Amino acid sequence: xxxxxxxxxxxxxxxxxxxxxxxxxxxxxxxxxxxxxxxxxxxxxxxxxxxxxxxxxxxxxxxxxxxxxxxxxxxxxxxxxxxxxxxxxxxxxxxxxxxxxxxxxxxxxxxxxxxxxxxxxxxxxxxxxxxxxxxxxxxxxxxxxxxxxxxxxxxxxxxxx
Numbered sequence: 001x002x003x004x005x006x007x008x009x010x011x012x013x014x015x016x017x018x019x020x021x022x023x024x025x026x027x028x029x030x031x032x033x034x035x036x037x038x039x040x041x042x043x044x045x046x047x048x049x050x051x052x053x054x055x056x057x058x059x060x061x062x063x064x065x066x067x068x069x070x071x072x073x074x075x076x077x078x079x080x081x082x083x084x085x086x087x088x089x090x091x092x093x094x095x096x097x098x099x100x101x102x103x104x105x106x107x108x109x110x111x112x113x114x115x116x117x118x119x120x121x122x123x124x125x126x127x128x129x130x131x132x133x134x135x136x137x138x139x140x141x142x143x144x145x146x147x148x149x150x151x152x153x154x155x156x157x158x159x160x161x
Contacts, residue, residue: 020044064096066104070111077112085109 019036032050037043069092077083089105092098127145134143 064092064098064100066107066111069100069104069108070115073108074112074115077109078116081113081116083109 018038019034021032021034032048034048035044035046037045073088085102085105088109089100089102092100092105092108131143131145134141
């Protein structure tokens with residue numbers, strides 16, 4: 001997140017399996033962060049931070065990829081799934097001051113919409129699992145799950161409620 005907020009591009013230099021050094025790509029390694037972890041189960045901890053990251057903003061930032069943008073803007077796509085690729089591309093360029101190709105913007109939108117759809121399908125599957133669990137624990141009770149007869153609304157060969 002530091003790289004996105006500061007609009008600087010960095011790269012990682014792996015020292016060992018438990019130590020990593022992040023350095024600036026532009027400023028000849030003046031800026032750095034040293035991190036390490038004690039155990040495999042723990043996250044990396046910052047041990048040392050170098051000088052201020054004083055190089056200019058860079059428009060090319062490899063950290064801002066389609067996966068990052070999909071996770072960051074998933075709520076905006078949930079509210080407005082018809083948000084156009086060009087408008088999304090302009091929004092990202094305005095907010096993050098980085099170049100974003102139409103291809104990257106398209107894939108970010110597609111991944112965000114896939115995240116939304118997958119979440120809905122998982123919730124829909126939970127209804128069927130809930131009914132099956134209720135049936136197995138209280139088999140003498142009647143359960144009614146009202147389904148829609150519209151053939152266009154079928155998810156995984158199941159009618160939608």
